[in-house]
Amino acid sequence: MDVKAAVAFKAGQPLSIETVQLEGPKAGEVLVEMKATGICHTDAFTLSGDDPEGIFPAILGHEGAGVVVDIGPGVTSVQKGDHVIPLYTPECRQCKYCLSGKTNLCQAIRATQGRGVMPDGTSRFSIDGEPIYHYMGTSTFANYSVMPEISVAKIRKDAPFDKVCYIGCGVTTGVGAVINTAKVTPGSTVAVFGLGGIGLNVIQGARMVGADIIIGVDINPSKIPLATQFGMTHFVNPKEVSNVVEAIADITDGGVDYSFECIGNTTTMRQSLECCHKGWGESVIIGVAGAGQEICTRPFQLVTGRVWKGSAFGGARGRTDVPKIVDWYMNGKIDIDSLITHKMPLEDINKGFDLMHRGESIRTVVEF
Numbered sequence: 249m250d251v252k253a254a255v256a257f258k259a260g261q262p263l264s265i266e267t268v269q270l271e272g273p274k275a276g277e278v279l280v281e282m283k284a285t286g287i288c289h290t291d292a293f294t295l296s297g298d299d300p301e302g303i304f305p306a307i308l309g310h311e312g313a314g315v316v317v318d319i320g321p322g323v324t325s326v327q328k329g330d331h332v333i334p335l336y337t338p339e340c341r342q343c344k345y346c347l348s349g350k351t352n353l354c355q356a357i358r359a360t361q362g363r364g365v366m367p368d369g370t371s372r373f374s375i376d377g378e379p380i381y382h383y384m385g386t387s388t389f390a391n392y393s394v395m396p397e398i399s400v401a402k403i404r405k406d407a408p409f410d411k412v413c414y415i416g417c418g419v420t421t422g423v424g425a426v427i428n429t430a431k432v433t434p435g436s437t438v439a440v441f442g443l444g445g446i447g448l449n450v451i452q453g454a455r456m457v458g459a460d461i462i463i464g465v466d467i468n469p470s471k472i473p474l475a476t477q478f479g480m481t482h483f484v485n486p487k488e489v490s491n492v493v494e495a496i497a498d499i500t501d502g503g504v505d506y507s508f509e510c511i512g513n514t515t516t517m518r519q520s521l522e523c524c525h526k527g528w529g530e531s532v533i534i535g536v537a538g539a540g541q542e543i544c545t546r547p548f549q550l551v552t553g554r555v556w557k558g559s560a561f562g563g564a565r566g567r568t569d570v571p572k573i574v575d576w577y578m579n580g581k582i583d584i585d586s587l588i589t590h591k592m593p594l595e596d597i598n599k600g601f602d603l604m605h606r607g608e609s610i611r612t613v614v615e616f
């Protein structure tokens with residue numbers, strides 16, 4: 249079938265709106281009619297050419313929501329008409345990783361997903377017979393996309409696509425890091441480095457689980473009102489204090505119980521470890537640093553009980569956890585609406601990237 253997609257032909261070039269040919273779903277795959285997709289920094293990172301795994305030409309996008317309109321042979325977990333959120337971290341429930349119960353990093357289709365193809369090694373997208381590659385197993389910048397059955401979470405039908413698409417990445421990454429990775433407990437002290445689309449969701453996760461002190465750290469003070477609305481109790485501007493780690497220690501009598509780095513900067517990653525309380529503080533790295541960068545600290549920081557860990561997709565098992573997060577939104581436990589700052593049609597998607605680069609949006613959502 250012919251579909252409409254924003255195609256990334258080359259790194260560093262704007263996306264191009266094209267008619268693309270899409271083959272139907274093969275065994276174990278589903279065809280999803282995309283209703284909405286968010287634009288995330290990771291799409292921009294890949295488009296910029298800085299992503300060492302970036303493949304072109306490709307259809308980017310990984311933060312979508314839509315409806316299953318066809319299924320391939322052998323598909324059992326979803327059917328036509330089901331509402332779904334595509335998962336860039338699949339959940340097969342059968343691989344060593346899924347069965348370990350220790351990680352959400354399902355490896356069932358890791359190799360082919362990383363090469364921009366479906367599990368049989370081929371792409372479903374093409375233009376004039378030339379393959380266009382998939383992206384993160386989801387390719388949500390197209391009005392129809394094919395993905396493996398294990399890469400969709402079935403969600404309730406009354407959830408609005410233009411809001412819950414954000415659960416496909418930013419919301420789950422932030423809220424999940426608090427709940428699944430750090431397991432923040434009521435009464436805790438928390439520091440959040442970076443008050444963007446991820447950091448604000450860490451803040452609302454920390455408030456939801458009952459953290460007492462939530463310190464936001466950002467060089468942009470215009471982030472203060474929304475962060476405060478989401479639960480931030482204190483703000484530290486690195487440009488206004490001589491030492492960020494000491495400023496956080498002063499607020500918390502020695503350091504936080506949990507910190508989250510949501511920027512992707514190796515300097516703030518170090519600060520996020522060193523602002524943790526001696527003996528037990530845990531720092532969770534969420535931000536993705538540029539290729540080849542390294543983090544450092546004095547090993548004595550770890551010897552004296554601080555813990556460094558990381559979190560991908562909020563440690564969430566997509567098919568299991570994403571429907572629950574949709575429920576939390578529908579029940580008013582978490583706010584997504586305030587974070588959707590812009591909406592536009594696919595034709596304007598490059599404007600959405602521009603807004604993000606200028607720091608003027610939290611989330612832009614494309615509606616099909």
Ligand code: NAD
Pocket residue numbers: 288289290293417418421441442443444445446447465466467468471486510511512513516533534535536537559560561562610
């Ligand atoms: P964003 O640009 O919306 O937010 C970043 C914030 O950090 C901005 O408010 C900015 O002002 C602030 N900032 C920048 N430099 C700073 C500094 N030196 N000190 C303090 N504040 C600074 O980005 P986002 O969408 O929230 O994404 C954050 C990071 O999370 C990115 O690296 C992204 O790739 C990553 N990410 C990770 C996962 C995961 O699963 N681990 C998922 C999605 C995104």
Ligand code: DAO
Pocket residue numbers: 288290310337353354355358417536560561
């Ligand atoms: O299993 O090796 C693997 C792949 C894990 C991918 C995790 C991606 C999380 C960070 C990228 C940001 C996604 C928007």
Ligand code: ZN
Pocket residue numbers: 338339340341342343344345346347353354355356
């Ligand atoms: Zn698995």
